[in-house]
Amino acid sequence: MNPVQGKIRVGVLGFGGLGQAAATILAQKQEMEWVAVADHKGYAYNPAGLDPQACRAVYQSQGTVGYLEPYGTLSHQSIQDLLEKAEVDGYFLALPNLPNTFMASVAQQFIQSGWRGVLVDALKRTSAVEQLLTLREDLKGAGITYLTGCGATPGLLTAAATLAAQSYSEIHSVKITFGVGIANWEAYRATIREDIAHLPGYSVEKAQAMSDQEVAELLDQTNGILALENMEHADDIMLELAGICDRHQVTVGGVVDTRNPKKPLSTNVQVTGRTFEGKISTHTFTLGDETSMAANVCGPAFGYLKAGIKFHRQGFYGLLTAADLMPQFVR
Template sequence: MMSTDKVIRVGVLGFGGLGQAAARVLEPKIEMKWVAVADRKGYAYNETGLDGDACIAACRDKGSVGYVQPYGMLASNSIQELLAKANTDGYFLALPNLPNTFMADVARMFIQSGWRGVLVDALKRTSAVEQLLQLRGELQAAGITYMTGCGATPGLLTAAAALAAQSYAEIHSVKITFGVGIANWEAYRATIREDIAHLPGYNVEKARAMSDAEVEMLLEKTNGILALENMEHADDIMLELAGICSRDRVSVGGVVDTRNPKKPLSTHVKVTGRTFEGKISTHTFTLGDETSMAANVCGPAFGYLKAGIALHRRGIYGLFTAAEVMPQFVK
């Protein structure tokens, strides 16, 4: 049941690197209150708000938010149990999409539960978003407003490309290049495995099956650098759905340094097109190097969650992408 008061009650599913960063992003907000969280082994719910430090400490020291006193519960079906208990307006799905069907499975679980509200993900893969597109009708019928691809890329940079495209009569190319620097890959295990799945000779199943030691060995060989080209990234399908250009004109790649918090290169999107006067030109939108991956993923995710709440309160349900709807800034 969605509240009609000003404060939006938010849950975070998944409490790895992104989930923990999401808790930090929400801490100072007055328009959103973080009330629910689940990881693989348990969940925590407190309608007056959760303590980020306590949840992060429970994860670090005992392996689950289920150990947070007095609100935590250990559970093998943590998401289902949290859903049945928690009173929330929306959830950020900070979950690893491993296997590649996982996010669609989670969406189906929400549909079947009878829950109504807003869901936001930061999905990467085109094929994962295609699976969600097949659930459009079911999400709409269930009274769920689902915002997909709402991280950094896809997300912030896709939306920037959609805006930049307006200067042109025809779009020739959209090229997204990202640089990510993290001091320690273990803080973002699932994200790094998803990146490894894009490397030549790897796929989602192979990356998912890798032990931490095997990931360490791979990173040892590459000096901690993952260089990624022509990734299967949902920016392409999102810009195609928005009518901006065909997906074959969109390319995404980047460099991830797993041993250094400094970005190996500046994250940017270049949109090249032809104006109505026949001029060929390129717009470039560059993110500040000081903004972390977490800041560029979680900030937009909650901006899109707020936009989703506005749609939901007007009775608009179904599936939307970051290229279709403007995010709203969360105070």
């Protein structure tokens, strides 16, 4: 692994909307070097660093970074092949969690490969995090520091709720409300499908099986708006594990506009509780409307990755969530 003063070598798994945004963010960082990327058809690796624009152009024109010359390789087992070839300190798993068992299966690939380092995901569903919890001892034994639920929600807003809770002797509720605006849903196909899976009458399996045409038809029926309530979001289990409150006290919902980059409402978290003086109060933390979904997901993910590297170098392995430690700002 790099010395502490050296650049952190980062890989990104998945090169859809979030993966491409992650690459763009990494290009602006001095403390991290983006050296590896994989999609479902291939991978690219350059220890001196990859060019986000070149990778994006190849991916959009040919469907995989595997065609990137001279660093790309076509592969039907791209993650496994990349792990064998690349020297990487930490990976951001910008992967669609469809089916719901997918992220846990990726974690098992890392465990079985013998790779040691830091993994960060932006998982949404409670049940997906529960599956990772069963791998805690395996991750620890493999020398992997895995940080889960480190996007916006779960992630940034879960961490904010954890801090806000400290003013109270007793927590009554945590309410997370998000607004997402994107100009074109096709830039975030997997994310939108995961959101559709939360709608009444839909499931992860049903959303995964939908063709792009079927998704477009659904969005036509709703004028591009997805209104989501009482979502199965891992903020609940993360706050419960952190001892903040019971999971049933946490609610998550929001509005996604798939045709307009302007947020339909401001993303915020409200933490209500009773102080030691017996007063009931609410803390509200609101994200700036100008910050995009990608900024609020990828930024925290890399902040947690940096914190994870510090923990890993001190010999701490296993599973943590965004409510367990503070992210560190990546310069």
